[in-house]
Amino acid sequence: MGEKELELLEILEKNGRLPLTDLAKMLDSTEEDVNQMIKHLEDEQIILKYATIVNWNKVDKQQGVTAMIDVKVTPKREVGFDAIAERIYRFSEVKSVYLMSGAYDLSVIIEGETLHQVSRFVSEKLSTLDSVLSTTTHFIMKKYKHDGTIFEEKDKDHRIVVSP
Structure with missing residues (x-):
């Protein structure tokens, strides 16, 4: 497996919805080459599925x-x-x-x-x-983090602490 394919896998694992144009730019490659790499990885069953992580706690169900x-x-x-x-x-x-x-x-x-x-x-x-x-x-x-995704990250207080 080539270095570009490994890099492509790492990118897709983080965000499988990136457009081919963005993937091609990130890999310094053509859209056609990236599309062929993806097809090859799917055919070899290295890429098995594209999934969505849902925070079901926010769904009324x-x-x-x-x-x-x-x-x-x-x-x-x-x-x-x-x-x-x-x-x-x-x-x-x-x-x-x-x-x-x-x-x-x-x-x-x-x-x-x-x-x-x-x-x-x-x-x-x-x-x-x-x-x-x-x-x-x-x-x-309760789920706090799943597959690298934090479910309910608290807003951080970015104010400077003032003490007497």
């Missing part, structure tokens, strides 16, 4: 429940953790699955409409899988 679940599993011979991770990420409630170091093997992030729906997922779907030994569920109460 039931926000639902997000939970982070630590999962301890028994890895399968010859496939390790991959097979159980795949079984877990295929559930529609699951938004993310990560292989972790430490006390637990997998970190699973799920979303549901209610606490009851999340608890049913854990007790009826996740915990019943053959390889799952134990789970610990943590409910997200």
